[in-house]
Amino acid sequence: QVQLVESGGGLVQAGDSLRLSCAASGRTFSNRGMGWFRQFPGKEREFVAAVNWGGGASQYADAVKGRFTVSRDNTKKTVYLEMNSLKPEDSGVYFCAAGSSHYSSSNYGDYDYWGQGTQVTVSS
Numbered sequence: 001q002v003q004l005v006e007s008g009g010g011l012v013q014a015g016d017s018l019r020l021s022c023a024a025s026g027r028t029f030s031n032r033g034m035g036w037f038r039q040f041p042g043k044e045r046e047f048v049a050a051v052n053w054g055g056g057a058s059q060y061a062d063a064v065k066g067r068f069t070v071s072r073d074n075t076k077k078t079v080y081l082e083m084n085s086l087k088p089e090d091s092g093v094y095f096c097a098a099g100s101s102h103y104s105s106s107n108y109g110d111y112d113y114w115g116q117g118t119q120v121t122v123s124s
Helices: none
Strands: 003-007 010-013 018-025 034-039 046-051 058-060 068-073 078-083 092-099 111-114 118-123
Touching: 003 092, 003 111, 018 034, 018 092, 018 118, 034 068, 034 078, 046 068, 046 078, 058 068
Parallel strands: 010 118
Antiparallel strands: 003 018, 018 078, 034 046, 034 092, 046 058, 068 078, 092 111, 092 118
């Protein structure tokens, strides 16, 4: 089993940066692809970014490409989401998720475990 705890959210202005962290417990973290999703009020959870088990491969939603970077440190059992040039439309609750395989995935159904989420609010 994997438990995930996100941190690093907050209130920032448009153009600012934030780094989200997701700390994991459990012995299988380093074997799993990890993902970040976000959810806006009244909307379904959507894919943001994902990284494979070793950190060598990643993928991003078109809306965040070039602005967000996902990375992981398996020695610390932590995955990160560096968010730059934030826009008001990036506001939402950001969730970390642990996948069922080694690979990164943009599919919600490929993730077994989820954190509680951290709020990101970007003011204009």
